[in-house]
Amino acid sequence: MNKLDQDSLTDAFNRRVTYLRLSVTDRCNLHCCYCAPSRPNLVPLDGLMSFEEMFRAVKVGVGLGITKVRLTGGEPLCRRDITSFVAELCRIPQLKDVGLTTNGVLLEQMAAGLRQAGMKRINISLDTLDAEKFERITGRNYWDKVWNGIMAAHELGFAPIKINTVVMKGVNDDEIVDLARLTLKYPFHVRFIEYMPIGTDPRGAQGFFISGNSLRKRLVEVEELIPLDSEENDGPARRFKFAGAPGEIGFISSMSDHFCDRCNRMRLTARGFLRPCLLADDQVDLGTRLRRGDCDETLEKLFCRALSMKKGEHGLNFHGADALKTKMVSIGG
Numbered sequence: 001m002n003k004l005d006q007d008s009l010t011d012a013f014n015r016r017v018t019y020l021r022l023s024v025t026d027r028c029n030l031h032c033c034y035c036a037p038s039r040p041n042l043v044p045l046d047g048l049m050s051f052e053e054m055f056r057a058v059k060v061g062v063g064l065g066i067t068k069v070r071l072t073g074g075e076p077l078c079r080r081d082i083t084s085f086v087a088e089l090c091r092i093p094q095l096k097d098v099g100l101t102t103n104g105v106l107l108e109q110m111a112a113g114l115r116q117a118g119m120k121r122i123n124i125s126l127d128t129l130d131a132e133k134f135e136r137i138t139g140r141n142y143w144d145k146v147w148n149g150i151m152a153a154h155e156l157g158f159a160p161i162k163i164n165t166v167v168m169k170g171v172n173d174d175e176i177v178d179l180a181r182l183t184l185k186y187p188f189h190v191r192f193i194e195y196m197p198i199g200t201d202p203r204g205a206q207g208f209f210i211s212g213n214s215l216r217k218r219l220v221e222v223e224e225l226i227p228l229d230s231e232e233n234d235g236p237a238r239r240f241k242f243a244g245a246p247g248e249i250g251f252i253s254s255m256s257d258h259f260c261d262r263c264n265r266m267r268l269t270a271r272g273f274l275r276p277c278l279l280a281d282d283q284v285d286l287g288t289r290l291r292r293g294d295c296d297e298t299l300e301k302l303f304c305r306a307l308s309m310k311k312g313e314h315g316l317n318f319h320g321a322d323a324l325k326t327k328m329v330s331i332g333g
Contacts, residue, residue, distance in 0.1 A: 008065040009266075009303060011276075011310045019068040019265040020061050022054060024082065026270050028075040029105050031139035032127075034166055034195060034208075049272045051085045053290040057268060058089060060299045068097040070123070074270065077106040083113040090118030099123065101164070105142050107149025115156045122153055123162040128172045129179060137171065154186065162189040162250075167215060168208040169195075176215055177222050183247030191237050191250035196279065212238070212253035225249065236262070254279065260313035266306060274302065276310035284309070 009017035026043055028035075049057075058069055069089060076082055077100075089098045100114065101123040114122070124146070128134050131143035153161055163182065167173050176192060183190055192215050197205035219225055225240040228248060236259040237250030253259075267275040272287015284306040289298055 009061075009307050011307050013261070013310075013312050015261070015263055015310070016065065017264055017266055017307060017310075018065055019070070020058065020066045021070050021072055021265055021267045022058065023072045023074065023268065023270040024051075024054065024076045024085070025074040025079045027078045028073060028103070029078060029140070030075070030103050030142070032103075032125075033137055034168070034198075043271050048270045049287055049290065051081065051088075053272070053287065054085070054268075055088055056290060057272075057286060057299070058092070058095075060296055061303060062092060062094045063296070064300060064303055067095060068099075069095060070097075070099040070101060072101045075103050075105070076100055077102050077110055083110065083117050086114055086119055087117035097121070101125070102149075103138075104146035104149035105140075106145075108145065108152045111149065111152040111156050111158070115158065120158065121160055121162075122158045123164055124150055124153070125164045125166075126150070126179075127165050127168075128175055130175070133172060133175075150188075154188075159187065160189045161187075162191055164191050164193055166193045166195055167210055169210045171208065173210050173215070176218060180219055180223075180242070180249050183245045183249055184242055185246075187246040189237075189239075189248050189250060191252055193252045194255045196254055198279070209255065211256040212251035213256065216240070216251055219249070254314075258313050260311075263310075266303075266310075274306035276306050277314055279314035280309075280311065282306075282309040 011017065025048060058066070071082070071086070073079070079085075086098065086100070089095060098119055099121045100119060102125070104124045104126065107124065126146055127137050128143075131141070134143035134146075135141045150161065150163070163179070165172070165176075165179055167176065179190055179192075182188055192212060194212055195205065195208045195210070216225065223242045226243060228239040228241060230239070235252075236254070237252050239248055239250050241248040263277075267278060268286065269275065269283070272285065272290060273283040274286045275283045284302050286299065286302050289302060
């Protein structure tokens with residue numbers, strides 16, 4: 001591994017990391033089958049990073065070139081005083097983008113506060129338009145709450161609103177046309193995400209997998225998909241739209257079409273572990289050093305050590321090799 005440039009988090013494969021996904025809690029008010037397939041081992045509350053520790057970690061990351069932060073969980077809106085923390089982050093001038101990924105259950109009552117705090121864009125998980133199926137997937141009868149949260153964010157001017165749908169064969173793949181057609185009515189970005197065997201037996205999970213390319217072919221049979229040019233702050237989604245639609249459609253193909261060569265992100269878990277890749281268990285303990293009050297230079301070195309673990313591409317597959325032991329809810333999506 002070549003010496004890392006301390007002024008910009010550039011790895012051995014010349015990928016510059018500018019994006020930190022920060023999990024603020026491992027608690028959630030849903031129990032989704034792909035995120036927490038069994039009862040998660042929750043961290044005691046005193047084992048979670050404080051907002052002060054998280055803020056300091058972000059500031060150190062910003063000093064190394066981080067310009068985008070997205071808050072995740074668990075469910076980030078379950079964390080008390082999350083709106084005040086968002087406001088603090090939005091006051092960091094070097095951060096060009098502060099976003100949040102939520103399941104939407106608490107969004108209706110919290111959207112206005114988040115908007116006032118300075119947040120402009122939001123990602124909302126929604127795997128189905130059917131209330132009964134929603135309960136089967138999530139373990140909770142909260143579909144109406146989520147939809148009301150989406151509408152509240154829309155009315156308050158959040159843009160873009162990205163709808164994240166994890167597609168599972170035999171569970172919700174029959175709804176992709178209806179979900180995509182939301183973009184004909186609303187300026188939403190509906191993104192279809194391939195099912196990933198995280199924290200579960202990958203061989204048993206293969207039956208749920210359907211590739212992004214297969215989904216795209218299904219939609220093309222219904223309506224023409226117009227490809228969209230990539231923009232500077234685009235994520236991994238391959239973007240399209242229906243003719244005349246105010247919204248757009250994206251396909252995130254983590255398993256069938258790796259986008260590791262353009263990955264620009266790291267993750268910080270709610271316990272304080274820096275993870276250079278979602279789909280690998282490698283991590284560095286930043287939280288302990290934060291609690292000890294170590295100097296910024298020490299924390300910078302830990303960021304760089306985590307980056308040195310970032311591989312050219314992930315090895316997760318459905319054949320059992322490189323199985324990921326950690327559940328999504330413990331990592332932060």
